Amino acid sequence: MPNFIMSYLGIKDAITPGAAGSQFWALVYVFIIFAGVSVAVMAMNWLERKALAHFQIRLGPMRVGPHGLLQPIADAIKLMLKEDIIPAEADQFVFWVAPLIGLLAAFTVYTVIPFGPSQAVSDMNIGILFMLGVSSLGVLGIVVAGWASNSHYPLIGALRSSAQMVSYEVAMGLAVVSAILMTSLNAAGTGTLSMIGIVQAQQQQGVWFIFKFFPLGLIAFGIFAIAMIAETNRAPFDMAEAESELTAGYHTEYSGLRWSLFMLAEYAAMIAVSSIAVALWLGGWMRPFPNLLHGPAWDFIFSLFPSFTFLGLAAIAVVGTVRMPAHSFFKIQRIGLAAFAAVLGFIALLLLVIAVAGRSADAGVAASSAARFREGIDYVYWFVFKVAIFMYLFIWYRATWPRYRFDQLMKIGWKVMLPISLVVLIATAIVGVLVS
Amino acid sequence: MNPALNSGLNSAVNAGMAPVATPWFFYVLAGLAVVSGLLVITRRNAVHSALALIVTLLAVTGLYLMLYAPFVAAVQIFVYAGGIMLLFLFVIMLVNIERSSKDRQFNRMWPVGLAAACALLALFVSAFVKGKALFPDRMISLPESSNTQQIAGMLYGEAGRMGEYTFAFEIASLLLLVAILGAVIMTKKKI
Numbered sequence: 001m002p003n004f005i006m007s008y009l010g011i012k013d014a015i016t017p018g019a020a021g022s023q024f025w026a027l028v029y030v031f032i033i034f035a036g037v038s039v040a041v042m043a044m045n046w047l048e049r050k051a052l053a054h055f056q057i058r059l060g061p062m063r064v065g066p067h068g069l070l071q072p073i074a075d076a077i078k079l080m081l082k083e084d085i086i087p088a089e090a091d092q093f094v095f096w097v098a099p100l101i102g103l104l105a106a107f108t109v110y111t112v113i114p115f116g117p118s119q120a121v122s123d124m125n126i127g128i129l130f131m132l133g134v135s136s137l138g139v140l141g142i143v144v145a146g147w148a149s150n151s152h153y154p155l156i157g158a159l160r161s162s163a164q165m166v167s168y169e170v171a172m173g174l175a176v177v178s179a180i181l182m183t184s185l186n187a188a189g190t191g192t193l194s195m196i197g198i199v200q201a202q203q204q205q206g207v208w209f210i211f212k213f214f215p216l217g218l219i220a221f222g223i224f225a226i227a228m229i230a231e232t233n234r235a236p237f238d239m240a241e242a243e244s245e246l247t248a249g250y251h252t253e254y255s256g257l258r259w260s261l262f263m264l265a266e267y268a269a270m271i272a273v274s275s276i277a278v279a280l281w282l283g284g285w286m287r288p289f290p291n292l293l294h295g296p297a298w299d300f301i302f303s304l305f306p307s308f309t310f311l312g313l314a315a316i317a318v319v320g321t322v323r324m325p326a327h328s329f330f331k332i333q334r335i336g337l338a339a340f341a342a343v344l345g346f347i348a349l350l351l352l353v354i355a356v357a358g359r360s361a362d363a364g365v366a367a368s369s370a371a372r373f374r375e376g377i378d379y380v381y382w383f384v385f386k387v388a389i390f391m392y393l394f395i396w397y398r399a400t401w402p403r404y405r406f407d408q409l410m411k412i413g414w415k416v417m418l419p420i421s422l423v424v425l426i427a428t429a430i431v432g433v434l435v436s
Numbered sequence: 437m438n439p440a441l442n443s444g445l446n447s448a449v450n451a452g453m454a455p456v457a458t459p460w461f462f463y464v465l466a467g468l469a470v471v472s473g474l475l476v477i478t479r480r481n482a483v484h485s486a487l488a489l490i491v492t493l494l495a496v497t498g499l500y501l502m503l504y505a506p507f508v509a510a511v512q513i514f515v516y517a518g519g520i521m522l523l524f525l526f527v528i529m530l531v532n533i534e535r536s537s538k539d540r541q542f543n544r545m546w547p548v549g550l551a552a553a554c555a556l557l558a559l560f561v562s563a564f565v566k567g568k569a570l571f572p573d574r575m576i577s578l579p580e581s582s583n584t585q586q587i588a589g590m591l592y593g594e595a596g597r598m599g600e601y602t603f604a605f606e607i608a609s610l611l612l613l614v615a616i617l618g619a620v621i622m623t624k625k626k627i
Contacts, residue, residue, distance in 0.1 A: 091481075091483075094483065094484070094487070124506065125506055125507075125582075125583060125584055126506045126507055126509070126510040126584060129507070129510035129511070129514060130510050130513070132514060133510055133511075133513035133514035133517070133518055134513060136513075136514065136518035136519070136522075137513070137517060137518055139518075139522060140490065140518075140521070140522065140525070143522065143525050143526070143529070144483070144487065144525070146529075147483060147525070147529045155529065158529065159526065159529065159530075162522050162523075162525065162526045163526070165522065166519065166522060166523065169518075169519070190585050191585075193584055
């Protein structure tokens, strides 16, 4: 039995549960991803409030738990206990079903996200098309919610959102096509739409697509990075929920749990589009400089990163515990934070043990289960690390840039980004033919 | 028989995996498509009709997947469910639903619609009755991993071979371009 599990966690001749036809393991992966994304959304919620506060020289949440660490949990309980109001004039059924459409679309996308060469629920031949298509269904939830509320602000928010999505999807799609074009420049001459295949193409060609045909890959990536903010309705393109103009936009009439489903869908969609960007341009699960700094020694050094990350977090928690005011009010908080630090430290220790036990220097037992386990952790770590950078950028953008006006938004989408992405696509095709 | 198709058939048989495309799935998807299709034409509220149409399109997407046509399925989601239906909703939302749902049908097109539906039904029934003689007795399934690439080969040609449908494909795209330009010219007063 352990060997069976290892064959899924490891890389050597391992395949995704979808390709293996194992429904049980597919279900296990789905549950792991669902739990992981939900926890990530809660962490992101806390981080966003904290980071935004610090950008504006405020403290942010401080009361619930040490440095407001338990704030997301308190918020979740509050939202669940709140009354769920459905306006009398609203279209009852559509109002009820709208948040579920967005949530379903945001979470369905995760079936093809490649956390590693075998760490995905399934590897579809049409992976990237499936991701773009299903994530574009998410906007239906927003549009329908705005209409069903039977109120002015939500309707305007929904109209803006649908216009914005249609406009930016075009530029986004063209940027993605230029990345897919790059996968076809290999020995066999055929490209791929599979998410795992796209990352493996970058591995074979020895270059992340962001650096390929410099600056063409970089420009395509830049267009995608701008379009994905518009696609997820985030600042500075959050026209659909511009609170200075539309109160809260499409979810003005929503409250309680139903409102929190919208938030969950928004953050899940943010993680999903960030994963597309990571898989297409930033080498997916590959660690930095795999062909420059290669060999068992470098492998070992880079495999220490997961453990050091948790060690760093534990150190921050320890510093917080030490600096806590020595008043009896803070006694429980101090104990809690110390326990949190201990848990983080334990995880770091566990990862360190796995990294040392799975050193690929012992080439004789290269296929040992510890080595496979270590590799699996490395893949997931680097993928999540890259996605986390994007999530921080989302917060940074929101704190830095003022909101666009709607006509400016449309102008940028159609008159700037679309022509540039077309030129980049054609230039990529020409350069690709000339090189190969 | 075409050797490429033959090998595809063999590989599907040899793969030894339990096929996902079971009759159970077909009946669920087909039933969903028929029921939501009926809802599209019977609902008085236009937005409800549009939502039912989205469900129909997604059910048909599932049927495409069962026919081992993943690329067509993805494009169906991307273009119809995601793009065109969004524009439908965009327009319908601006209509006054209260008034339009009380309006009576004012054109007399239903006999034509009924005749067309009956003709289609007759076609389906005849295909069902005589199907054994008309169609091959088993489905030819291309390997899932190269399905999309084979579509590209047919459209644009592979190494040393012209694509069979290159000309038709390019003509169709030209037609679409003309339609786009026509729409722009008709809406703009001054170019």
